Every structure is written in C-alpha cells, then in structure tokens.
Amino acid sequence: MKRVAFPTIIAAAALVAVLVIYMVTFQVRFNEQAVRIRFGRADSNVILEPGLQFKWPRPFEDVRIYDRRLHIIDTPETEVKTADGQNLIVGCYAVWEIKDPLLYSQRLPDDNKDRYRDGEEKLRVRITEARQTVIGRHNMADLFNLDPALVAKSREAIHKEMLDAAAPGLLTDYGINLRYVAIRRNTVPEETTQAILASMSAERNALAEGYRQEGKSRADAIKSAASAGKEKIMAFARRKAERIKSEGDRAAARILEQIRTEDSDLFIWLRYLDALDAALKERSTIFLDWNTDLFKIFNAPLAAPKLPEPGHLPNLDGPKSE
Secondary structure, three states: OOOHHHHHHHHHHHHHHHHHHHHHEOOOOOEEEEEEEEEOOOEEEEEOOEEEOOOOOOOOOOEEEEEOOEEEEOOOOOEOOOOOOOOEEEEEEEEEEEEOHHHHHHHHHHHOOOOHHHHHHHHHHHHHHHHHHHHOOOOHHHHHOHHHHHHHHHHHHHHHHHHHHHHHHHHHOOOOOOOEEEEEEEEEEEHHHHHHHHHHHHHHHHHHHHHHHHHHHHHHHHHHHHHHHHHHHHHHHHHHHHHHHHHHHHHHHHHHHHHOOOHHHHHHHHHHHHHHHHOOOOOOOOOOOOOOOHHHHHHHOOOOOOOOOOOOOOOOOOOOOO
C-alpha cells in the first residue's frame, strides 16, 4: 500500500480548517449590520460593530447582513387629483435606511436574493398613499405658478407633509427610517395644459393691472404735489417782485424829487449812459426795440428823453445781457 505524502496531509488539513472557519465565521464591514438567524428565526442579538464574528454552521445558525448606508428609490408616476379638481401626474423619490435590522428581518424575510426588494415595495406603497393624500389637500397653483418663491415654499410644505404621513408607520412596522421624500417630476395631462396657461395668464394680467393702477396713483400724487409746489413758489416770487418794484419806484421818485427841473433831462440822459456802460462792460449781444427809451440814445444822442410822468418811471437798470 502506497503511503500518503506528509505535505498532502498538511494541505488537506489546511483546506478542512479553512472550510470550518468559513462555516463558523462571518465578517461585518464598517458600513454593515448583521442579524443572527437561529433555526429560521431572527435572534435579538444584532451585530453593529465591524470585524470578524463567529456563528454556528448551517442549518443551526445563519446571518443576514444589511447595508447601513442610505438608499434611494423612485416611485412610478401616477395621476392624482388636486384640491381644486385638477389632474396631475406626479413621481417621487425617497431616501431611506434600515434603522431596526431585527424588525426589518422579522417582517421582511429575504427569501429572494435581493434583500431590499420587499422593503422597497413597502416604501413605494406607503409613499404613493401619502402622495395621494397630501396633494389632494393642495391646489394646482401650489405646483404650477409663475412665482418661483411661492412654488419652492409650496413644494417644501408638500414634501414635509408626505414625510410626516409615511415615516412613522414605516419605522414601527418594518424598522425603515424614511429620511426624505420629494417630488421628482410633476406634469399635467394634455387636456389641462391650456386651462393652466389661461389661469396663469389671467393671474399675471390681474397683477400687472394692479401695478399699473398703483403707478398711475403715484404719478397723479407726484404731479399734484409738484403743481402745488409750483403755485406756491410762483406766488412767493410774484409777491417779492411786486415788493421790489414798489421799493424801486419809491426810491426813483425820491431821487427825481431832489433834482432841479432844469437838470432833470440831463440826469435821465446820464442814467441811460450809465445803463449802457454797465451793459457793455463785457462782450455781450444786446437786442433793443426801436421804440425803447434806451435806443433813443443812439438815434438822437444829443437830445435827452423827456422826464417821464410820475408813476411811469423808465427802466434805468439797462437791458439784460446774454
């Protein structure tokens, strides 16, 4: 009989040892959690710490390992009805995690290869129910509006209401923690598109008309205030001009009263010359009417104008220059 070589025995023993270790050990990664299954029932000993763990070989004991990270699912787009009787086609997505692996394992046994399929199906059912209920409490304008701030605020409220409606039951029934749920896409059926556009157009027209009326009211108020201010300034200017004119007439009358009768013509003629001298000190362009008293200086320089009648004093300040 042929002897078996010692190295062969060592190799066989090592293989058996590896198989035994494989059957009685399992590894839990840092992002995983495990539940022991003894005789087909989930054990209360949930393993959360990563590392190498020991177990009894099958069929005495088995292990179910679940990912502790967040999962994302989509729900199919279905038609729902809003509070104002409009039809919407809405699809959602959700972010979830296995919070209680023992309860999840007890309620959703993984008879198939995908350990999360049953949980995702339960999630889709609960989210669909919450979506139907919550959107049924809101109007179409909450999701379709020309005001982006209003749409964003309404969406946040709808998302929170759906989360509050679905999360508690999923946690108590299946150990699933629903972290976030939101509308992925929302559209309207073809027959309601025109109605929405007409409603939005009417809303914007009403808003524009309100702005136009407000602008017209403000413009009228500004014009009224400007007109009142103008009248006040003009009245003040007229009063001041009349006062200055009266003071000038009185001053001129006092001066003329002090001049002898035989010297009055010479005085007035000299005053005309002074006015011309003041007007022509700088380079100026002067427009004079042919019939003005001041122009008579050029027409008949040696003949002084006659002394005006009292109360009809001439303008001795000269013309305005440009």
